[in-house]
Amino acid sequence: MVGILQKTILHIDMDAFFAAVEVHDHPELKGLPVVIGSPPDKRGVVSTCSYEARKFGIHSAMPSRTAFQRCPKAVFLPPNMKRYHEVSQQIMEIFRRFTPLVEPLSCDEAFLDVTGARYLFGDGPTIAKKIKEAVKKETGLTCSVGVAPNMFLAKIASELDKPDGLTLVPFSEKEIPAFLAPLPIKRMWGAGKKTQAILEAHRIRTLGDLQTADPAKLAAWIGESSAASFRRLALGVDGRELETESEEKSISNEITFDIDERNAAVVEAALLDLADKVGGRLRCAGFYATTAQIKVRWTDFSTITRQRRLDPPCCDDITLRETALELLRKEGLHSPVRLIGFGVSNLRETADAPQLDLFQALEKTTSTRREQLSRVVDRIREKFGRASIQRGSKL
Ligand SMILES: [Mg+2]
Structure with missing residues (x-):
């Protein structure tokens, strides 16, 4: 029996999302091994592949060259992020018809708290079936759903029966x-x-x-x-609540060094790489940041954060890299570094300041040019992989 206080959480994950969108848009690819990612003659990796390609041992994050060796007749396609983003918005919109409590985990995955929705749409499995039907009907794609009393169990369940699965976790604490x-x-x-x-x-x-x-x-x-x-x-105990902010409030990345790092050049290089990654995610999400922040954890586990306002708001790698480096150099490396992180927050949808004076207008042209350059880099990386384009200097 479902207790009155027990929650019903769904975790929904699209099946082989990028590949499935391509096959749907290009029906002639149906039944073929399809690999989305870098072309096999370039350095770079597989982003997603169809289930037919998985039979050859191909999986995401594998070098495209290896994928080609495993299955030379596979169809390699560059990712079309704009199109995937479109479909992503479509599926998230379907989810929100059933509950406002949706926490997207990535463009093809989300948690839904349907505890209240049960009174409107039926129990967890019934809601899951309705959502699967709507997704299939409106996008032509399949997804796998886990139904459970908490987020951890729901996420585990959705992975157990892929593709096109629906897995119900026992709701009794004993089971x-x-x-x-x-x-x-x-x-x-x-x-x-x-x-x-x-x-x-x-x-x-x-x-x-x-x-x-x-x-x-x-x-x-x-x-x-x-x-x-x-x-x-x-033991299946997870009290986490969904974070249902509809917009991403911040984006950050961090890395922990295998051995605490004393070399400033190594720490700076790692930080710049993080700034690039955050910039890429920021542009992909379509936002401009007004605050940049670094985080440093020293060898004794003490942790500091330092932040700076970005004015005008920006999303380009050059400004983010400059800001990250300035913040780190101002702090100085006074002991070995255990972890370094970079993040942006106070995101907004445009770069326009409410009132633009002449000086700001000049600044804006620079940042617009930097933004365009960063977007070109994104497109090259999308096509040929991250390693295909490197900066000539640290900045
Ligand atoms: Mg997926």
């Missing part, structure tokens, strides 16, 4: 641990390759192993906070 127990450790949220390797070395291979692991030992292996959160999630 949930047994449902999770056989799943491999890689399903755990926040368990990266390193953590997986540590756990596997200690014979923790499934979520069931995590459920019964000695808490003290687990904490010693992977740290107290990961141990606590993994144990809770492995």
